[in-house]
Amino acid sequence: MARAAKAVIDLAALKHNYLLAKSLSSGNKAVAIIKANAYGHGAVVVARYLADVADAFGVACIEEALELRAAGIEQPIALLEGFFTADELELIEQHRFITAVHSQWQIDAIAASSIKTPIQVWVKFDSGMHRLGFNAEGFASAIAQLQSLPQVASLVAMTHFACADELESDYTETQIANFHAACDQFGLPVCMANSAATLHWPQTHGDWVRPGIMLYGASPLDQKTDAADQLKTVMTLSSALIAVRELPAGEPIGYGRRFVTTEPTRVGVVAMGYADGYPRHAKDGTPVAVNGQMTRVIGKVSMDMMTVDLTNQPDAKVGDPVELWGAQVDINEVAACADTISYSLYTGITNRVPRIYS
Structure with a gap:
């Protein structure tokens, strides 16, 4: 008899949680975050099950994205950390990946590339997380450069929140204000909301939301809320x-x-x-x-x-x-x-x- 340890994955609950993210954001597009093997739930199985409803999938690196393409996943796939070396751009073009851009060297690499089919770029603004992204001056320059490149098809402005899970913190409001001050002049589609922001900060929902941990039924919030109570354990x-x-x-x-x-x-x-x-x-x-x-x-x-x-x-x-x-x-x-x-x-x-x- 086999050892009894097992992890049972409720795929119907997974889909419920994805559709909850969509409904909370008034039907805006949602990137299902399935990096790190779908948070341990199995990226290929999760992607296949969500394929009929997901607007896009989000991963950390090109290896994760290639695994999904090899499994027959055709939806847009966003590389949330972008590319790590310039030679990945050929694969990004070939497989129609969306790439984040957070540093000047990445813009220079795109400009120097021989891409024939323009790629989609999500350009990252550092609104206060201070991990990846351009500051306000660098962001304006990055937008201007990327818009001038024939290798770039379209842009989305994105950022990431440091404290959206802390409902009493005012730092998310500060980050939102910083983001709008830097981005509103460009009129780009925006992607701000992670799981915590999707569940609690409706002013962050923008054009895209990025549900991650909430897909799997765990609330990231430090308090109970009506929205978080609707999550189903996966x-x-x-x-x-x-x-x-x-x-x-x-x-x-x-x-x-x-x-x-x-x-x-x-x-x-x-x-x-x-x-x-x-x-x-x-x-x-x-x-x-x-x-x-x-x-x-x-x-x-x-x-x-x-x-x-x-x-x-x-x-x-x-x-x-x-x-x-x-x-x-x-x-x-x-x-x-x-x-x-x-x-x-x-x-x-x-x-x-x-x-x-x-």
């Missing part, structure tokens, strides 16, 4: 009990003896560990569900196994199901208990965990 990470132990008070569990029983304790051993992608630093008390009943992690997570508290489940037995995150166990709560974020957990699921699509 991935359920689950396994099963492989042993049940009865320990008296005063006994340590797991590496380092981090957890010591304070009363007679029923302990379940689960076939799931950090080699599967479950966070090693999950604290005692991290939520899990056994047989649909909420309980907690006790003891350090090891490479292939973890231990959970079954004291309140006297009938739990080997083979019983365990949900690590999903519809019942909120991945954001698991992430908080491991001092990380849902993005890290999703993308960290390893290849030895089979993805099962439903």
